[in-house]
Amino acid sequence: MSYLGRRVGFYLVTIWAAITINFLIPRLMPGNPVQLLIARLQGQGTLSTRAIHALSVAFGLETHQSLVAQYWHYWVQLFHGNLGLSVTYYPSTVVNVIATALPWTLALVGISTVIAFVIGTGIGILAAWRRGSWLEAALPISTFFTAIPYFWLGLVAVAVFGVVLGWFPLSGGLGQGMAVAFNGTFISSALYHAALPAVTIVVTSMAGWMIGMRNMMVTTLGEDYVLVAQAKGLSERRVMMTYAARNAILPSIASFALSLSFVVSGAILVEIVFSYPGIGYVLFQAVQNEDYPLMEAIFLIITLAVLVANFVADLAYVFLDPRTRQEA
Amino acid sequence: MTGTGRETTRGAARERGSARWEARDGARRVTEGSPGGIVLEIAGLCVDYGDGPDAVHAVVDVDLAVHRGEVIGVAGESGSGKSTLAYAATRLLRPPGIITGGDAWFYPEAGEASSRLNLLDASAETLREIRWAELAIVFQSAMHALNPVLSVEVQLTDTLAAHRPEMSAAARRERAGELLEMVGINPDRLSSFPHELSGGMRQRVMIAMALALEPQVVIMDEPTTALDVVTQREILEQVIELRDRYGFSVIFITHDLSLLLELADTIAIMYAGRLVEVGPAKRLFRSPRHPYTLGLLSSFPPLHGEVRALSGIPGSPPDLRRVPSGCPFHPRCRFSLPRCGEERPQLVAVSADGERRVACLLHDGRQSPPAELGNPDAGSVPVAPMAAWGPDGPDRSLPPLDDTALSRPEEGVTPHA
Numbered sequence: 001m002s003y004l005g006r007r008v009g010f011y012l013v014t015i016w017a018a019i020t021i022n023f024l025i026p027r028l029m030p031g032n033p034v035q036l037l038i039a040r041l042q043g044q045g046t047l048s049t050r051a052i053h054a055l056s057v058a059f060g061l062e063t064h065q066s067l068v069a070q071y072w073h074y075w076v077q078l079f080h081g082n083l084g085l086s087v088t089y090y091p092s093t094v095v096n097v098i099a100t101a102l103p104w105t106l107a108l109v110g111i112s113t114v115i116a117f118v119i120g121t122g123i124g125i126l127a128a129w130r131r132g133s134w135l136e137a138a139l140p141i142s143t144f145f146t147a148i149p150y151f152w153l154g155l156v157a158v159a160v161f162g163v164v165l166g167w168f169p170l171s172g173g174l175g176q177g178m179a180v181a182f183n184g185t186f187i188s189s190a191l192y193h194a195a196l197p198a199v200t201i202v203v204t205s206m207a208g209w210m211i212g213m214r215n216m217m218v219t220t221l222g223e224d225y226v227l228v229a230q231a232k233g234l235s236e237r238r239v240m241m242t243y244a245a246r247n248a249i250l251p252s253i254a255s256f257a258l259s260l261s262f263v264v265s266g267a268i269l270v271e272i273v274f275s276y277p278g279i280g281y282v283l284f285q286a287v288q289n290e291d292y293p294l295m296e297a298i299f300l301i302i303t304l305a306v307l308v309a310n311f312v313a314d315l316a317y318v319f320l321d322p323r324t325r326q327e328a
Numbered sequence: 329m330t331g332t333g334r335e336t337t338r339g340a341a342r343e344r345g346s347a348r349w350e351a352r353d354g355a356r357r358v359t360e361g362s363p364g365g366i367v368l369e370i371a372g373l374c375v376d377y378g379d380g381p382d383a384v385h386a387v388v389d390v391d392l393a394v395h396r397g398e399v400i401g402v403a404g405e406s407g408s409g410k411s412t413l414a415y416a417a418t419r420l421l422r423p424p425g426i427i428t429g430g431d432a433w434f435y436p437e438a439g440e441a442s443s444r445l446n447l448l449d450a451s452a453e454t455l456r457e458i459r460w461a462e463l464a465i466v467f468q469s470a471m472h473a474l475n476p477v478l479s480v481e482v483q484l485t486d487t488l489a490a491h492r493p494e495m496s497a498a499a500r501r502e503r504a505g506e507l508l509e510m511v512g513i514n515p516d517r518l519s520s521f522p523h524e525l526s527g528g529m530r531q532r533v534m535i536a537m538a539l540a541l542e543p544q545v546v547i548m549d550e551p552t553t554a555l556d557v558v559t560q561r562e563i564l565e566q567v568i569e570l571r572d573r574y575g576f577s578v579i580f581i582t583h584d585l586s587l588l589l590e591l592a593d594t595i596a597i598m599y600a601g602r603l604v605e606v607g608p609a610k611r612l613f614r615s616p617r618h619p620y621t622l623g624l625l626s627s628f629p630p631l632h633g634e635v636r637a638l639s640g641i642p643g644s645p646p647d648l649r650r651v652p653s654g655c656p657f658h659p660r661c662r663f664s665l666p667r668c669g670e671e672r673p674q675l676v677a678v679s680a681d682g683e684r685r686v687a688c689l690l691h692d693g694r695q696s697p698p699a700e701l702g703n704p705d706a707g708s709v710p711v712a713p714m715a716a717w718g719p720d721g722p723d724r725s726l727p728p729l730d731d732t733a734l735s736r737p738e739e740g741v742t743p744h745a
Contacts, residue, residue, distance in 0.1 A: 131423075222422075224472040231420055232487045232537075233459035242486075243475050250477075321477055322521040 003325070007314050011307050018303040023074050026292045027067070037087055058085055083300075084293035088285050094297045097282060102264070102301075104173050105271070105278030108194050109263045112201035117256050120206040124213025125245045128221060139214065142207030150204035151269035157196050158273065168196045171275035197274045201267055205259075209252065216248040223247070250321055257313030264305035364396030366435055367544045367577055368417070368463075369444075373430035375409070375416045375601075384648045386412045386425070388601045391675070394545060399571060399578040401592030401609065403585045403624065405645045409601035410581045411468070414547045418463055419447060419455060434458060461491045464538035466531070468550040473534055474522035480508070480533055481518040487540050507536040511566060528559035535563070539570060547579045552587075564591060585624045589613050597621050600646050600656035603675050607684035615703035617678055617686040619661045622700055655689065663690055663698050679705055 034055045038047055065073070077083070083094040120142075127135040145153070162170040173193050174186070220226065221244055229243040264279065271280035279298060286294040317324045375387035387409040394400050402410045415421045417432040432447040447455065447463075467473040475483060484504035488495055495503070505515035511532040522530055531551060538546050548567070552560035568591065571578055580592060588595050588609060595612050597605045597620060605618040616622040623641035643660040646652060652659050658668035668689055675687040684705065690697045 224467050224469055225475040227420060227422070228465070228467060228473050228534075229475070231418065231459055231465045232490065233456045233461065234486060234490045235456070238486065238490070242478070246477055247475070322479075323476060323523050 003318070007311065011311055014307055015304065018307070019075075019078070019300065020071075022296055022300050022303070023071060026296055027070070037090065040087070083297040086286075086294045087291040088289040088294060094293050097294060098279070098297060098301065101277060101279045101282045104276065105280060106263065107190075108173075108197055108276060108278060109201065109267050109270075109280075110260070112198045112267075113205065113259055113263055115198075116202045116205040117209050117252075117259075119202070120209025121213045121249065121252060123206075124210045125217055125240065125248070127210070127214045128217030128248075129240050129244070131218075139207075139211060142210055145203050146205070146207040148204065149269075150200055150267070151273050153204055154197065154200045154270050154273035157200055161196060169193050173277045193276075197267075197270050197276055200270055209256075212252055212255070213248065216251055217244060220244050220248040246320075250317070253316050253320065254313050257309045257316070258306070260312075261306040261309030262302075264302055365440070366393045366433075367396050368394040368435070368579075369431075369433040370394075370413070370417050371431045371433065373413065373416060373432065374428045375412050375421065376426050376428050378424050379426065382649070383426075385651070386601050386648060387416060389430070390598075390601075390603050392596055392603065392606070394577050394579060396544070397571070397575045397577055398594060399568075399580060399592045401580045401582065401585075401588030401595045402598060403582055403588055403595060404598035405583060407645050407648065408598040410583075410598050411549050412601075413598070414465070414549055414579060414581055417447065418459070418465065418547065419450075420465070434462065436462070457491070460487055460538075460543065461541045462544045464541070464543040464546045466534050466538050466546065466548045466551045469554055471527065471530065471554065474530055476522055478521075479518070480504075480520050480522070480525070484508075484518075484533075484537055484540060487537060491541055503540070507540055508533070510539070510570070511536040527555055528563065531555060531559075531563055532566070535567065535570070539574065539576070542574065543576055545577045545579065547581070549581045550583070551580075553582070553584075567591075584628075586628045597624065600648065600651050602656065602687065603685075604657065604688070605684075605686045606675070607679075607686075611679075611684060611705055615705050617684065617691060617697075617701055618657075618688045619663050619690070619701065620657050623660075655687075663701070665689060665695075 034052065037055055038052060041047060081095060083098075086092050086094050086097050089097050123135060123138060127133070127139060158170055161168045169192065174189050226239065226243050229239040234243075268280035268284060270276070271278045272284050275281065279301075283295065283298050285291070286298065370390055370392045373387055373390045374385070376383040377386050378384055390409075390413055392400070392402075392413075402413065404410045412421070412425065416425065416427050419427075419432075421427065427448060430448070433444045434447050435441070435444045437443050445454070445458075447458070450458070474480075481501065481504050484507060485497075485500040488500045488503060492500075501518075504518055508515050508517060513529060513532055513536070517525070517529070522533075525533065531554075535551070551567075552563055555563065564587065567578065570576075580588065582588060585595070585597075592609045595605075595607065595609045596603055597612075597618065599620050605612065605616070605621045607617075612621065613625065616625055620641070623639070626636075626639040627641065629636075629638060641660055642662075646656055646659075652669070654667070654669040654671055655661070655664070655673050658664040661668065671689060673687040673689045673692070675685050678684050678686050678691050688701075690701060696702065
């Protein structure tokens with residue numbers, strides 16, 4: 001399909017541009033990570049010039065190399081899956097740091113985002129279908145929660161359910177001294193620790209989906225084909241889902257794909273508030289420690305995630321809306 | 329003896345029922361000029377938009393009977409309430425439309441009052457069963473009447489699935505193909521989506537969809553308005569051909585009276601939410617009785633016969649929030665009498681056979697109507713003497729459609745207010 005071919009070509013060019021910019025920006029900035037690391041290690045005794053040179057090589061910052069040579073080197077390393085060493089978590093590699101943190105974020109923020117979308121959209125559909133019912137009253141209430149900054153809601157949740165009531169843990173993703181293992185105790189402990197941050201994310205992001213879907217539904221319900229479906233004597237459920245919601249959901253798909261791509265960057269503030277061991281928390285640490293290799297890698301992953309999510313959204317549109325299948 | 333008699337009647341009814349279902353093979357034809365019993369009877373229907381004192385009375389006390397196999401045309405300017413009438417009768421009216429009075433009787437066995445059913449009281453489930461199976465609608469804008477994300481096949485077969493659950497998926501698919509063929513579309517277009525079809529094809533798909541379950545009544549709400557004249561002609565010919573083959577009744581709503589003259593058996597003219605004239609198409613054309621009908625007829629050139637000046641109708645349709653007192657048409661009427669602004673005319677029969685009805689004071693017998701409105705009725709029956717009406721105004725020489733319906737206190741509506 002030439003439509004897909006064109007889309008793939010577009011994404012390849014975009015990825016190239018993103019990686020190139022990602023390579024250039026830190027090199028255009030003053031200072032470099034080696035100097036930071038030197039400053040950090042200085043406390044443990046002075047470093048020899050040879051040690052400094054070794055660090056420069058390790059971080060790919062040999063100044064005598066031309067920019068073009070560095071760029072080439074960068075691509076080679078990238079294809080080897082080598083994103084350098086982390087300053088913050090030295091001597092761990094950036095890849096290791098991300099590989100440890102990413103699953104936590106994907107599970108917590110990913111699942112919460114999907115839950116928020118499903119519940120919000122579902123309530124939106126029903127609220128539009130039953131205009132004037134109590135569900136419409138849910139709209140202003142959930143808007144209120146959207147207006148509250150989610151990190152603040154997180155703080156309140158920690159204070160009330162963690163500190164005062166003691167129902168939920170205050171921080172972390174796992175119980176003390178537990179290791180990642182796929183057994184019952186691990187999963188229940190992980191769920192227990194994820195409950196508060198997940199609820200915070202769901203409650204604050206649900207209303208957006210709800211209002212968007214409800215408004216689109218109300219517009220769609222005014223369409224002739226919905227009236228036709230009713231005149232056809234179809235069941236209420238089929239009219240609501242296949243005729244109204246099926247069309248009304250199309251605009252939501254793009255924003256859902258976009259929000260899924262931001263799952264990778266994590267809900268930074270939520271992860272900070274709950275000290276959750278995800279990417280958002282790692283990014284926060286990286287920024288505080290001026291950990292350029294780590295930041296660079298995280299930004300690269302976020303960029304890729306946005307592109308992948310957009311591509312998936314494009315595919316979803318082709319699948320959901322026959323009008324996009326038309327060759328332009 | 330009585331027992332067997334009842335058995336026979338029931339058996340005959342069953343036979344009639346199955347005949348309808350076989351009719352898709354072309355077995356049933358309606359004999360020209362002899363419409364069957366009533367299938368749909370709208371009685372005293374009133375529809376408001378909005379509530380309270382600001383309500384707009386979009387349809388006021390409309391009585392209309394649709395006979396089996398009849399094409400009844402409803403004509404009027406924009407905002408005259410013709411579409412509202414059709415949507416209200418099928419209970420598809422959307423808020424803020426409210427049915428404030430009247431009945432819409434559906435006769436499953438044409439003409440048999442015992443089995444009739446009031447669509448306006450029917451439960452949601454009964455209504456769902458009758459919709460499309462007996463009462464189908466072709467909407468004005470074919471562009472928007474088809475769901476853009478479902479294929480033609482899905483949209484044709486989901487109707488069958490909803491009403492004929494016993495049909496297998498393969499049988500439904502086959503029937504969908506037959507339906508497309510019936511309206512002159514190649515069955516391989518089943519997998520097409522609406523945006524891949526032309527406007528004319530979409531409207532044909534809508535017509536095929538309307539006929540999927542062999543309904544008794546098909547309401548067509550300006551089905552050809554969005555189409556060019558050639559396509560319009562083709563579609564109308566197809567509708568008439570299908571009507572002749574399957575014998576369904578058509579309520580054809582349009583603002584184009586010239587279309588109705590070729591198409592309809594009976595024409596009903598609406599103005600400001602009221603019926604102002606009803607009669608057989610040819611007789612109404614040759615001898616209009618209401619000044620508004622005359623105006624509509626003078627608004628388009630005749631295809632045959634002598635050329636005459638087009639006059640049109642001065643003024644514009646009334647604002648339904650401020651309907652003129654008396655006859656709502658009187659400010660635009662060139663024949664209006666002083667009392668037209670005070671007395672509201674009722675729709676009464678003006679021919680001896682009762683087939684022609686008009687709501688106009690010019691015909692109440694107190695004066696002879698102007699020459700333009702007094703052409704001899706083309707019908708075989710001589711015009712009834714108007715002077716027979718009593719001093720209290722005309723009595724309704726048409727048999728009242730349903731006395732109980734008109735005087736039900738719980739409706740809270742005074743008919744002919």
